[in-house]
Amino acid sequence: MSELINAKVQNGIAWIEINRPKALNALNFQVLSEFANCLDNLKKDKSVRAVIIKGAGDKAFVAGADIGEMKDMSPKEAKEFSKKGQEVFMEIENFPVPTIALINGYALGGGCELAISCDMRIASDNARLGTPEITLGVIPGFGGTKRLTRVVGDAFAKELMFTGRMMKADEALERGLVNRVVSGEELESEGEKLASEIADKSGVVMSILKEVSTKQSELTAEQGMLIESSAFSVCFSTEDQTEGMNAFLSKRKPEFKHQ
Ligand code: CAA
Numbered sequence: 328m329s330e331l332i333n334a335k336v337q338n339g340i341a342w343i344e345i346n347r348p349k350a351l352n353a354l355n356f357q358v359l360s361e362f363a364n365c366l367d368n369l370k371k372d373k374s375v376r377a378v379i380i381k382g383a384g385d386k387a388f389v390a391g392a393d394i395g396e397m398k399d400m401s402p403k404e405a406k407e408f409s410k411k412g413q414e415v416f417m418e419i420e421n422f423p424v425p426t427i428a429l430i431n432g433y434a435l436g437g438g439c440e441l442a443i444s445c446d447m448r449i450a451s452d453n454a455r456l457g458t459p460e461i462t463l464g465v466i467p468g469f470g471g472t473k474r475l476t477r478v479v480g481d482a483f484a485k486e487l488m489f490t491g492r493m494m495k496a497d498e499a500l501e502r503g504l505v506n507r508v509v510s511g512e513e514l515e516s517e518g519e520k521l522a523s524e525i526a527d528k529s530g531v532v533m534s535i536l537k538e539v540s541t542k543q544s545e546l547t548a549e550q551g552m553l554i555e556s557s558a559f560s561v562c563f564s565t566e567d568q569t570e571g572m573n574a575f576l577s578k579r580k581p582e583f584k585h586q
Contacts, residue, residue, distance in 0.1 A: 348384030389438030
């Protein structure tokens with residue numbers, strides 16, 4: 328039974344909502360465990376072709392890891408907490424279909440780390456992003472020191488982490504931390520539009536594309552080219568490759584079967 332995570336699947340799109348608005352959707356052990364279960368269940372649902380992650384309420388996506396829960400942790404407990412967050416966010420990074428974070432309001436600390444474990448991010452114009460862990464006497468613990476550098480580059484990632492300052496949506500857009508900025512009212516419809524565009528394509532080939540493009544940043548050019556050509560060849564064992572190319576040549580819209 329899930330209390331703090333809501334999930335529904337509609338038209339090939341899975342919506343995951345972190346539902347702790349009174350604590351600005353802060354991530355505690357329970358949220359992380361329910362999140363992990365939710366991802367496990369969605370992974371088995373073959374109708375899911377895109378995932379949208381959002382926070383409940385209109386104030387925050389996620390305002391970070393739960394400071395009340397962390398305050399009295401021993402070093403051993405802190406390590407377990409960090410590992411748990413890393414594990415869940417790694418599941419999101421490697422989720423077999425594309426993921427989109429909808430950032431309404433604050434995405435701070437663990438919230439920013441959650442957003443950057445998704446493939447894409449859309450922010451509302453009132454979004455505030457940052458990694459304020461240093462102001463609490465800790466460092467990012469859910470993959471931020473690794474992923475933030477990958478997303479915005481070493482110098483800017485360090486500026487954000489070293490100062491702990493909050494950034495407005497426009498600056499996040501300028502820095503490539505979010506894909507686009509829309510008004511709060513448009514946030515869900517924009518997310519749904521982007522997810523539908525993705526869900527419309529071949530599910531089987533999209534999963535191959537997601538896996539290959541996600542792995543690229545960790546590989547050498549030679550390794551990257553190798554997995555690309557192997558994966559390219561796997562596409563030719565799918566029905567959707569035949570359908571996509573036949574449809575193009577017959578000047579009609581493809582009808583993908585996602586296999
Ligand atoms: N953990 C636990 N509770 C939190 C929280 C968090 N990260 N962020 C907000 N809350 C709670 C507040 O304690 C408050 O609860 P009460 O009503 O019971 O007092 C409620 O949410 C509303 O928050 P505020 O009253 O503070 O709201 P505000 O509008 O005045 O400020 C804010 C909003 C600027 C986001 C402020 O809440 C804030 O700075 N939050 C903490 C942000 C932060 O430092 N995040 C990083 C956490 S560390 C981390 O994430 C480590 C990691 O990588 C693993």
